Structure formats: structure tokens, C-alpha cells
Amino acid sequence: MRGANQSSVSEFLLLGLSRQPQQPQLLFMLFLSMYLATVLGNLLILLAISMDSHLHTPMYFFLSNLSFVDICFSSTTVPKMLANHILGTETISFSGCLTQMYFVFMFVDMDNFLLTVMAYDRFVAVCHPLHYLTKMTPQLCALLVAGSWVIANLNALLHTLLMAQLSFCADNAIPHFFCDVTPLLKLSCSDTYLNEVMILTEGALIMITPFVCVLASYVHITRAVLRVPSTKGRWKAFSTCGSHLAVVSLFYGTIIAVYFNPLSSHSSEKDTAATVMYTVVTPMLNPFIYSLRNRDLNRALGKVVDRRRFSV
Template identity: 55%
Template sequence: MTSENQTGVAAFSLLGLSEDSERQPFLFGLFLTMYLVTVLGNLLIILAISSDSHLHTPMYFFLSNLSFTDICFSTTTVPKMLVNIQTQNKSISYTGCLTQVCFLMIFAGMENFLLAAMAYDRYVAICQPLRYTVIMNSHLCGLLILLSLFISLVDALLHSLMILRLSFCTDREIPHFFCELAQVIKLACSNTLVNNILVYLLTSILGGGPLLGIIFSYIKIISSILRIPSTGGMYKAFSTCGSHLSVVFLFYGTVFGVYISSAVTHSSKKTAVASVMYTVVPPMMNPFVYSLRNRDMKGALKKLLWRTFSFS
């Protein structure tokens, strides 16, 4: 196969989830609905938190940032997919593909770090309740957000710059509905050893580190809860962590599920379908998890909706 320098690459082709023309209207309607639910649900969470002074706490500060990240995460992939289905054009420009890779890495990293920050917040609230307001002050919360954003930006820019040094073959078909980093690297004709090492190294450090932090936090939380003498106290402590734990299992469970499925199957279509589970489903489900399992969140949403419809 012939190769081209990256500056000569005009576009990539996103094969999507199905090439069957009869399925395209169904896929368009399904993903449009999921995207609108994601944006509306997460926007309601942000508005409810910002409008209720009782929710101006570290836990809900991190949750509002998580909701904003979820909106951005879905917006990076789904609108382009909808446009491609509607126009029956599968192409994405080289610049657009590289931009998509960069933003996906940023928001995936932010999601990862925010879940770890929320786990630390729950650890301090349950294991060190008397020092909670001292430790989890506004300065620390803001610093955790800025640090998460900085690390995610550096990680994304590093991977994007490493893609710029690659040359690509004439076959530039990506078997996904978005430009995934690993799939873009696979299309390169030049040596990708450094890129692959960087992917595995940074994924292990920046992905595994927060996950280990979450696991460590919950080991401490569970051991602390088990020492509570009253059943009511134990239930109340567990309930404060229930929503966060559900989101953690949803995010990491879908990510691990995708990578396990891609390891055991050689079908690119099955891998593309599985990738929907971590790029589209968690951002859509997170607002439901928090609004259904959290009493304060349900109360704030009811107040917001009541004010909205009473003034209309």
C-alpha cells in the first residue's frame, strides 16, 4: 500500500455501526434521542445544583462538573455521527479527526479524575466527618478541578502531537462512529511503536491511578461504616455513597467490557457497537442515577421544575 505524509491526508472514513441503509433512520432516531436526553438530563443537574444553596457543597460541585464533562463528552462524538447518517457521508477531515481524538482524551480523562475526586470527598465525609469542612474547602476543590483539567489536556495534546508525526496509508477506514485513538494509530503506515508504548504507559498511569484511589477510598469507607454501631447510621453512610458507586461501576464497567470484548473478538463491528457503551450510555445514565438515588437531588430538581413551569 502507498503512504502519504500527514499533511497530504484529506480525510478519514467513519464506517459507523451499520452499513445497512434501512437501519440508518433507526440509528439516527436512537442516537438523537440519547443525545438530547444526555444534554437535557445533565443540564438539569447543573441548573438544580446552581439554583439550590443547600447543594453548594463539594460533593455537588464535583457532580456539576461531571455533568458538564458528560455533555462535552457526548458532543464530541454523537453530533458528527448524526450528521454523517443524515447526509449519508461517512468522511471526517484529518483535522476534524485529530480534534475529535484530542477532545475525547480530555473529557475521558476529566471523567476519570472527577470520579476519583468524588471518591476522596466521600472518604473524608465518612472517615473524617469532624474535619470535612476544613479539608474539603473551596480552594482544594477548585485545585482538584484545575489539576484534573491540566493533566487531561497535557495527556490529550501529547497523544495528538504524536499522531502528527505518523504517515497514513491510502486505506483510511475507521471501523467506528468516531475517531478512536487506537484505531487511528492502526491505520498508520509508519512506525507506531512509540505511540503504542505511550498509549499503554499513560493509560496505565492516568487510568489506573485514579481507579486505585477510588478502590482505596472505598476500602477505608467500608471499614469505617462497618464500625458504626447503629443500623440506621450504617444505612445513611452507605446511601451517601450509593449514587457515586453506581456511576463508578457504570463508567469503569463499560470501559473494561469494551476492551475485553475487543480482545476476545476480531469483529470490528462488534467492537464499534461495544464502544457505544462507554461513550454514549454513561453520560446519558448518570443524571438518572443521581436524581433517582439522591433525595437532595430529587428535591432540588422538583423545585427547579416547579419554578420553571410556574413562571411560564
């Protein structure tokens, strides 16, 4: 890549854990535990949905895709950080850094799009229950997921290519635990105006448009639920959306806090704390949030656990 040829920096230093010298072992065990919980929890969701024919519905099809993306998302950042800690190194190559940034962008976008199509699925289920099966066809579900993958890859490629055009001259220490776009822009000795403009315009469009669609879906859902005469009926309708709404709030709150502010207003400590939330904590919590009060999923998970127990 041309940016790599222009740059005198061949590798970066990821300072994510080294900035906490007091308890590095505690941080290592914490991140390792969260990563293992993320992988195990989301794998159980995938197994439960694939093995239970009752869960072969649009809602669980989107949830299985979200679980797969969350496993990949966490695997993009956490294993490298843990490996650096074990090996006693902080380095990541220039090309490796850009590759990591590409996949972070892609999986963030995929989380974003999947949460949106899941909101649309809930909108159809609550507001048009009699037409749910005719509207949410397998072909439409597959098209929504495939389109999400295409747009996410194109958006990630755009920002990665723009980053590759920048030069990095002297300082190569990234005060973060992975190669995120904001700390990389701060290290560049090139003009980053175009990169910042693209993040605040095209990047904002990619993130905010789905967020608006999610809000619109829930406005219609709320109106429909409030028209239900019985309290029990209203509670049942809201309970089908509560887990999704909790994940949406956690995900979008941290994304907006990190990326959609001027570069000068960012601090490495706040950015690191916020990115830990959406790259590590949210993927870990998703299986617990979606299985909470979900009898069908809990029953399927119980079957998976029982089969494992008897096979051993």
C-alpha cells in the first residue's frame, strides 16, 4: 500500500495494558475471562438456534448472525492484546494494524445493521402480526443480512484505504489496546482533514441512519402496544422487545461517545473505556440479555447443555 511506503513507521506499539502497571495480571485475567465468556455464550446461542427447529424463525436467524459477528468482533481485538501480554511485547505491524482496523470497522457496522434489521423484525411482529410470515420471508431475511455484509465491507475498506494514505513519522505508540481510527489519526504527521470529514459524514450516515430506523420502529411499536387493552398483553408485547432495546442502548451510546465528536475533544482514557464497552462488554452481555426471560431460547439452551452432559 502506498501509505505504508510513505511511512517511516513499520510497526506500532499498543499500550492498552501497559498503562496500568499496578495490576497487569488482574487486567489480563479480566479480559481473558470476558473473552471466554463471549465466545462460549455466543457459541451456545448459535448451537441452540441451529439444533432447535422451533427457533428457525426470522428473529432467531438475525440473532444467530449477531452472535457470530460478536464472536468475530471480540476475536479481532482481544486475542492480540492477550498474546502481547503473554509474550511481553506491545508491537503490531503497520499492515497488521490496518487489517485490525478494517475488521473492527466491518464488525461494528455489522452489529449496527443487524440491530436495525432486528428492530424491523420486531416492528413487523408487533404491528403486523397477521402478516409477519408473509413479510419476513426467508428470501428477505437473507437479502437483509447479505446487504449488510456488503455495505459493512465497503465502508471498512473506504476508511482503511484513507488511513493507508497517511504518513506516520516518529511517534508510534498507540494509547489503546487495538488499532482504532481515532488514536491512529492523532499519530499521523499528514493532514487528516479528509479522514475526519469522512468519519463525521459518511461514517455518521452509516451509523445514524440505522439508529433513526431503530427509533422509528420503536415509536410504532410503542403506539401499537399502548393500544392493547389488557396490561398482560402490553407487558408480553414489550417483553419481546426489551432485550433488543437494552443492547441497542448500550451499543449506540458508546459508539456515539467515541466517534462522533471532534478529534480535539477526545482523551485516550475515555476512548479506551468506551471502546471496551462496545468491543468486549456488549458482545459478552448479548447472550445473557437475549436469553433472559426468553423461554424458547432457554429451553433450547437447556437441550444443548443436556446433550453435552450425556455425551460426556
